[in-house]
Amino acid sequence: MSLHAEDLRVYYQTLRGDIKALDGATFDIADGEIMGLAGESGCGKTTLAHSLIRLTPPLRYVEGRVMLDGEELPIADMERMDDFRFRKISIVPQYAMNAMNPTRKVGKMTAELLASKGADIRELMPELRRRLDLVELTHAVLDMYPIEMSGGMKQRMVMVLSALLDPSLLIADEITSALDVSTQKAVAEMLVEFRDRQFVKSMMIITHDISILYQVADTIMIMYAGQLAEKASTKTIIEAPRHPYTKLLISSLPQVGVKVADVRLKGIPGTPPQLLDPPAGCRFRDRCSVAFGKCLEEPPFVEVARDHMVACWKEPGRDA
Amino acid sequence: MRRYFGRKILIYLLTFFLAVTIDWLIPRFMPGNPVQNMLSRVAVHPEAVEAMRGYFTRAFGLDVPVWQQYLNFWAALFHGDLGVSVYMFPQRVADIILRAVPYDVALLLPAILLSWLAGNKFGAYAARTKWLDNTVLPLGYTLTATPYMWLGIVLAWVFGIVLDVFPFAGAYSYDLSPHLSWRFVGDVLHHWFLPFASLFLVQFGGWAIGMRNMIIYELEADYSHYLEALGAPRNLIRNYAFRNALLPQLSGLALQLGVIVAGALVTEVVFSYPGIGYLLLAAIQNQDYFLIQGCFLFIIVFVLLANFAIDIIYVLVDPRTRRGMTGETA
Amino acid sequence: MKKGKRSEFLFFAFRNNKLRVGLSIVLFFLVVAIVGPFLTDNEPLKYVNPGGAEPPSAEYWLGTTTFGQDVFSQFVHGLRATFLVGALGGGIGTLLGVVIGFTAGYRGGLVDEALNMLTNIVLVIPTLAVLLIISAYLEVRGIVMESVFIGCTAWPWAARAIRAQTFSLRSRDFVDLARLSGKRSWKIILTEIAPNMMSYLLLVFILQFGGATLNAATLDFIGLGPTSGISLGLMMNYAVLWGALLLGIWWWFVPPGLAITAIVGALYVTNVGLDEVFNPKLREM
Numbered sequence: 013m014s015l016h017a018e019d020l021r022v023y024y025q026t027l028r029g030d031i032k033a034l035d036g037a038t039f040d041i042a043d044g045e046i047m048g049l050a051g052e053s054g055c056g057k058t059t060l061a062h063s064l065i066r067l068t069p070p071l072r073y074v075e076g077r078v079m080l081d082g083e084e085l086p087i088a089d090m091e092r093m094d095d096f097r098f099r100k101i102s103i104v105p106q107y108a109m110n111a112m113n114p115t116r117k118v119g120k121m122t123a124e125l126l127a128s129k130g131a132d133i134r135e136l137m138p139e140l141r142r143r144l145d146l147v148e149l150t151h152a153v154l155d156m157y158p159i160e161m162s163g164g165m166k167q168r169m170v171m172v173l174s175a176l177l178d179p180s181l182l183i184a185d186e187i188t189s190a191l192d193v194s195t196q197k198a199v200a201e202m203l204v205e206f207r208d209r210q211f212v213k214s215m216m217i218i219t220h221d222i223s224i225l226y227q228v229a230d231t232i233m234i235m236y237a238g239q240l241a242e243k244a245s246t247k248t249i250i251e252a253p254r255h256p257y258t259k260l261l262i263s264s265l266p267q268v269g270v271k272v273a274d275v276r277l278k279g280i281p282g283t284p285p286q287l288l289d290p291p292a293g294c295r296f297r298d299r300c301s302v303a304f305g306k307c308l309e310e311p312p313f314v315e316v317a318r319d320h321m322v323a324c325w326k327e328p329g330r331d332a
Numbered sequence: 333m334r335r336y337f338g339r340k341i342l343i344y345l346l347t348f349f350l351a352v353t354i355d356w357l358i359p360r361f362m363p364g365n366p367v368q369n370m371l372s373r374v375a376v377h378p379e380a381v382e383a384m385r386g387y388f389t390r391a392f393g394l395d396v397p398v399w400q401q402y403l404n405f406w407a408a409l410f411h412g413d414l415g416v417s418v419y420m421f422p423q424r425v426a427d428i429i430l431r432a433v434p435y436d437v438a439l440l441l442p443a444i445l446l447s448w449l450a451g452n453k454f455g456a457y458a459a460r461t462k463w464l465d466n467t468v469l470p471l472g473y474t475l476t477a478t479p480y481m482w483l484g485i486v487l488a489w490v491f492g493i494v495l496d497v498f499p500f501a502g503a504y505s506y507d508l509s510p511h512l513s514w515r516f517v518g519d520v521l522h523h524w525f526l527p528f529a530s531l532f533l534v535q536f537g538g539w540a541i542g543m544r545n546m547i548i549y550e551l552e553a554d555y556s557h558y559l560e561a562l563g564a565p566r567n568l569i570r571n572y573a574f575r576n577a578l579l580p581q582l583s584g585l586a587l588q589l590g591v592i593v594a595g596a597l598v599t600e601v602v603f604s605y606p607g608i609g610y611l612l613l614a615a616i617q618n619q620d621y622f623l624i625q626g627c628f629l630f631i632i633v634f635v636l637l638a639n640f641a642i643d644i645i646y647v648l649v650d651p652r653t654r655r656g657m658t659g660e661t662a
Numbered sequence: 663m664k665k666g667k668r669s670e671f672l673f674f675a676f677r678n679n680k681l682r683v684g685l686s687i688v689l690f691f692l693v694v695a696i697v698g699p700f701l702t703d704n705e706p707l708k709y710v711n712p713g714g715a716e717p718p719s720a721e722y723w724l725g726t727t728t729f730g731q732d733v734f735s736q737f738v739h740g741l742r743a744t745f746l747v748g749a750l751g752g753g754i755g756t757l758l759g760v761v762i763g764f765t766a767g768y769r770g771g772l773v774d775e776a777l778n779m780l781t782n783i784v785l786v787i788p789t790l791a792v793l794l795i796i797s798a799y800l801e802v803r804g805i806v807m808e809s810v811f812i813g814c815t816a817w818p819w820a821a822r823a824i825r826a827q828t829f830s831l832r833s834r835d836f837v838d839l840a841r842l843s844g845k846r847s848w849k850i851i852l853t854e855i856a857p858n859m860m861s862y863l864l865l866v867f868i869l870q871f872g873g874a875t876l877n878a879a880t881l882d883f884i885g886l887g888p889t890s891g892i893s894l895g896l897m898m899n900y901a902v903l904w905g906a907l908l909l910g911i912w913w914w915f916v917p918p919g920l921a922i923t924a925i926v927g928a929l930y931v932t933n934v935g936l937d938e939v940f941n942p943k944l945r946e947m
Binding site: 473476478479482483489492500587590616628631 | 779783786787788789790791792794795877883884885902907908910912915916918919920922923924926930
């Protein structure tokens with residue numbers, strides 16, 4: 013098992029109380045697996061990402077365990093996590109375009125960062141160059157300041173940097189959101205290359221754009237209102253989802269070749285619940301067309317078929 | 333980089349031109365007549381008064397048409413001729429001012445440099461230690477809100493009179509005349525300390541507060557968060573934050589020069605320190621228009637030169653400006 | 663501002679320590695300035711105590727000067743003058759800064775370039791030197807005149823800040839939306855941009871107020887303030903002139919400077935507090 017998360021709860025502190033941004037996540041990511049994490053804005057996907065790698069106020073750790081390669085990740089302890097960061101677990105952040113120090117040449121910043129983590133850039137230079145070639149960046153970027161690079165260049169540089177020490181798990185947080193479609197494709201494919209060449213063992217790609225995940229992810233996990241709704245192989249999620257929310261999500265995607273005149277785009281009526289004081293039981297209850305009495309009780313995230321997890325009373329677990 | 337300096341130099345030249353024009357303009361369009369004032373101070377026979385009036389008018393170049401006076405002024409400027417003082421007739425204005433300049437340099441240069449460096453250092457420390465922050469913050473706000481002359485007065489009173497450890501008037505003891513000896517140097521330093529301290533403390537407060545806020549701002553920037561996410565040690569993150577925070581502090585120094593000069597002016601008045609500020613005040617009180625003009629000009633030139641120096645230093649410190657990308661447009 | 667937003671601001675405003683402390687100090691001195699002169703019958707410059715300089719006592723709360731003038735009376739009347747110049751000078755500076763900064767930021771292009779150059783030039787010139795020269799040549803000066811001069815030399819700071827703010831607001835989506843919907847220019851300014859600038863303007867004004875107070879005190883101290891009346895700076899001028907330092911008459915020069923330090927410092931702290939209230943990101947948890 014690469015990553016194993018058990019009942020992870022991380023709340024967001026505000027003056028008005030705790031926002032239950034991540035409320036009980038239990039899932040696994042296997043070695044070599046690229047898992048896509050999707051859901052609407054505010055569903056908790058970025059909270060999950062930050063919990064794994066940088067749990068600082070206003071985020072507050074409540075309970076849960078995370079194991080990476082059999083070792084426990086001390087996510088609540090900022091200092092002890094430093095040993096794991098960059099080497100075992102790494103992230104390409106949402107703000108990748110601003111992630112580099114504006115007054116330092118990229119190469120110098122990399123060298124200083126590596127030195128501070130006990131690595132020597134001179135030893136890593138050949139590998140670094142190979143990776144720059146892979147993402148189609150000229151070696152000259154090391155001699156540039158971030159302001160001299162385009163947005164796409166900066167993003168690719170951060171991708172290379174974050175994966176430089178071959179982490180077990182690489183989290184990619186909304187890295188395609190600000191790009192145009194053709195660049196999105198290129199970047200997504202680069203990510204897969206990273207895994208195929210074993211720069212990283214497994215990946216978590218966070219996005220609200222399921223079409224990207226369809227192209228590159230092995231499995232997709234759908235989140236809703238701070239909780240996990242469904243996790244299955246990409247094919248299953250797209251073609252045969254079982255959670256009511258996932259079904260609505262997939263069917264609301266526009267299809268190529270289908271005109272609005274023929275088939276109108278379907279949205280999902282209603283809005284996600286407030287997480288300051290979330291409703292009891294299943295959080296999708298109010299928007300669900302098949303909700304019934306039992307939905308007042310929170311459905312567990314159980315295995316309904318091989319490697320297919322769903323949290324819905326209508327889809328009982330295999331051993332139910 | 334050429335564009336960066338080009339713009340700056342243009343502004344400085346325009347400012348210089350404007351300042352010189354104002355400098356020349358004001359005495360001539362204000363009530364009062366310098367020659368008349370001079371004459372009224374000397375009770376002389378009426379015929380002699382007329383002769384003297386003619387002489388002085390010619391001596392001060394007031395007998396030619398206005399536009400010619402203006403051009404003469406510029407011409408004289410380039411010859412280093414700032415005219416003759418009325419109050420300290422017949423000394424040349426340029427000479428009087430040049431005698432005062434070393435005192436200003438001795439006061440301002442260390443005060444500005446040390447307060448900027450020390451203030452930034454303390455501000456950086458305050459940004460990361462809670463207990464230090466709780467003391468530096470209120471202290472800094474108090475110091476920066478203190479009027480320069482009041483701090484000078486209080487220091488002079490406490491240390492000069494009550495505790496009697498420092499002298500509080502003049503640049504050196506009245507019974508000494510300038511000569512090179514340890515005794516004299518020590519005496520000068522003794523007199524120099526309180527005015528220096530006064531200037532240093534107020535600025536120090538301002539820089540400490542500014543730096544503290546800048547560092548907090550830098551620590552919240554995306555690049556700091558990224559380094560944290562990659563597990564970089566706090567030293568590296570703080571180092572980057574500090575270096576980046578210094579840049580706006582440097583630009584801020586250029587902007588503060590006018591205020592600092594004003595502070596030096598009043599501090600000299602409080603301590604009777606013979607710098608240009610003290611001179612300017614004496615000139616105003618004695619209505620010596622030419623001395624006023626000269627002092628004003630000197631102050632402007634000093635500020636422009638200082639601004640330019642800081643611009644050069646900024647280019648050296650911010651690597652982006654060298655690449656043609658202006659980080660700061662001060 | 664919408665009703666919900668206003669109450670949210672008030673909520674945070676009341677809880678913010680810096681705002682509470684700063685505002686309290688400023689209000690305290692304001693009250694003293696307004697009420698103080700009614701508490702004493704003595705004119706500030708009248709020689710009321712034949713005994714000359716005497717330390718604070720029950721009769722003369724802040725003692726008397728070398729000439730037997732009531733220091734408390736000078737203090738409270740001086741406070742009034744100080745607040746007046748601060749408000750007026752600060753107001754003029756803010757107004758000029760708004761006009762120039764906003765025009766530069768909103769119009770952009772050549773107008774911006776020209777105004778920017780003007781701002782930079784006035785910024786570089788040391789204000790006190792100019793104030794000295796202008797004041798020196800005027801035989802009679804009043805508070806209003808002093809405020810006008812101070813305002814006319816202090817506006818570059820405000821102009822720069824407001825220009826930057828205007829730039830950032832101008833390019834925001836809601837302004838583009840208003841333009842696309844065909845709203846006229848001045849209407850956009852009034853209904854979309856102005857409300858967002860209000861909070862910023864308040865911050866700018868507070869800083870201008872503090873700066874004007876300091877500038878006025880400095881001018882008065884050199885003797886180039888108003889030719890009649892009394893102010894805190896003038897008190898310090900007289901004190902030094904008449905040897906208060908040597909004679910140890912501390913009650914003459916300590917209170918005025920202390921008051922200025924307290925007021926300006928409180929204004930700065932209030933400014934920081936207000937900034938925290940308006941910018942949710944800065945609020946401490």
